[in-house]
Amino acid sequence: MDYQQVFAISAAGMSVEHTRVDVAALNLANANTTQGSGGVRYQPLRVVATSLPASNSAGSFSARFDAEMARAQIGGGMPFSMPTAVIVPGDASPRRVYEPDNPFADNKGFIEYPGVNPAQEMIGMMGAMRAYEANVAAMNMEKTLVLRTLDLGGNQS
Template identity: 30%
Template sequence: MGLFDAIGAAGSGMTVARKWMDAISDNLSNMNTATRTNADAFRQRFVTATSVQYGAEHGNQAGGVRVTGVAFGKADGRMVHEPDNPLADENGYVKYPDIDLASQMGQLIMTQRAYQANAAVVDRAKSSYEAALQIGKK
């Protein structure tokens, strides 16, 4: 694996982390979205990813990861008694998504660390490449 392969693999990790952060931000921004009890609640987003083996797909492709899709949580939600809410049913209940703030914040921290780690790999590979170019100047 060469320096450019390391940059490609780390870049793919950064892309997955960014898409994971997008899903988390979507979950966080919709966790307080109320709906009628007879409607589906906002469905939590989960990013699914898979590893790409070095040289596997096109003969010389760098390893890394890629997003393979998005999975959705249950639309059941949780019932909350809010009789003053304009969406409340005859019993005073509305439905909210079943999204746990603590879990989302934990995932956000993991995603930020993954992005930072991959960005550090790109930076180190770039520094190594620049150092290799300086060898020929002397």
């Protein structure tokens, strides 16, 4: 495997985890907003990490594996697809709070906030940060191994 491909694996993982942290921060920032621009309530988001296009997701594991190996041999690329992050709307229902003095309250005095669970978002953010750190550690180890390999090759004179 080419050393650039090894670095690309860690970089793709860091990109996915960076997106997870950004989305969690966005959800936390909008947890107590009553409505956004245009009067629309904020819809919490979530990140789905995927490595296969939606059209190739059907079929057995062995069929997908064989297709990826054939693609790599023909195109000279990696024997697998790189992970990517897709941001999709969450399915949490809004949180109803009784606030009769709020100007956005309905006839019964309730207001709807986005269905963001701050504890769940913080746990997801911490997990994404740890995974990002693991990818950084892997990239640093890859760099060290490449430098040692180059040192070994340079001492053959």
